[in-house]
Amino acid sequence: LLPVGAVAGAVLIWAILFLSRHQMALPQAIRAALRAKQFFLVYQPIVDLETGRWTGAEALIRWRRPNGEVISPEVFMPAAEESGLIHDVTERLFQLAARDARDLFRDFPDFHISLNVSARDIHDAGIVERLVALKQQMHAGDGNLFVEITERGLTRPEQAISIIHALRESGIPVAVDDFGTGYSSLSYLESFDLDYLKIDKFFVDCIDSEDEAVTGKVLTHIIELARSLDLRMIAEGVETTHQRDQLRRYGVQFAQGWLYAKPLRMAELRERLGEEAG
Numbered sequence: 001l002l003p004v005g006a007v008a009g010a011v012l013i014w015a016i017l018f019l020s021r022h023q024m025a026l027p028q029a030i031r032a033a034l035r036a037k038q039f040f041l042v043y044q045p046i047v048d049l050e051t052g053r054w055t056g057a058e059a060l061i062r063w064r065r066p067n068g069e070v071i072s073p074e075v076f077m078p079a080a081e082e083s084g085l086i087h088d089v090t091e092r093l094f095q096l097a098a099r100d101a102r103d104l105f106r107d108f109p110d111f112h113i114s115l116n117v118s119a120r121d122i123h124d125a126g127i128v129e130r131l132v133a134l135k136q137q138m139h140a141g142d143g144n145l146f147v148e149i150t151e152r153g154l155t156r157p158e159q160a161i162s163i164i165h166a167l168r169e170s171g172i173p174v175a176v177d178d179f180g181t182g183y184s185s186l187s188y189l190e191s192f193d194l195d196y197l198k199i200d201k202f203f204v205d206c207i208d209s210e211d212e213a214v215t216g217k218v219l220t221h222i223i224e225l226a227r228s229l230d231l232r233m234i235a236e237g238v239e240t241t242h243q244r245d246q247l248r249r250y251g252v253q254f255a256q257g258w259l260y261a262k263p264l265r266m267a268e269l270r271e272r273l274g275e276e277a278g
Ligand code: C2E
Pocket: 044, 059, 060, 061, 072, 073, 074, 077, 093, 116, 117, 118, 177, 178, 236, 237, 238, 239, 256, 257, 258, 259, 263
């Protein structure tokens, strides 16, 4: 019989070896996946809390392996960013979104598609031109294409300020994503020409937790800030009716989460939008 400690140690060593091997192979696998066109997009509806209507959808990238397994961006995005492959992944995201959105805004002119652009992409020379070209490819009017950038994309403020300003001038509203989870101070937001603030799932989860009183204060603070900066708010990861009711009470206008819909393929999104309209 092996002592328990040795078994645990062996398992740990095996896990570390497995993970490091997996990590090392990941950039190569991503490159191959790009070539083999294994990425696709799903779209999670964004809901107007007042009317219950679907006003837009966030595009979320997925990787389908040849064995049918679907891999979450949380697994491969960090490796894509570290290896610099993120630029190619983002370019693929744009191509997929352009293809998926064909005729979408002709049929649903008030709808919007929101794309996640990584902190590394936002400082690329030419990112504004690329997004403006994408807007045209998508036959999107002003306000049909949104961009989400995380707080990390707001570092190097002088550059970020002018990029966000240029996007907004081009009819591409910008949302700050995962707000409150990073290190920037709240007042920092004032410098940017942002349109939307996405309230991270972390704060939404807190609504149902035991320290609701404490986090309620943080949430109230974020909401007051957003309001004072004239930012519209989108709460993400809403799973319960209690969360929905609290968010409405706080005056949050938009929400996204499994309570409303899981991410859908474009065909299904259109079908549901058609049913809603008709
Ligand atoms: P995110 O931008 O914060 O996206 C929201 C994540 O929460 C999505 O996970 C979504 O599926 C999930 N979610 C939505 N509603 C609920 C809910 O009610 N409950 C729970 N438990 N989860 C919910 P996903 O699709 O795995 O994406 C993870 C992250 O990967 C995203 O976080 C985003 O930062 C990144 N990502 C996804 N697609 C892209 C992309 O095309 N480009 C870039 N740069 N990043 C992306």
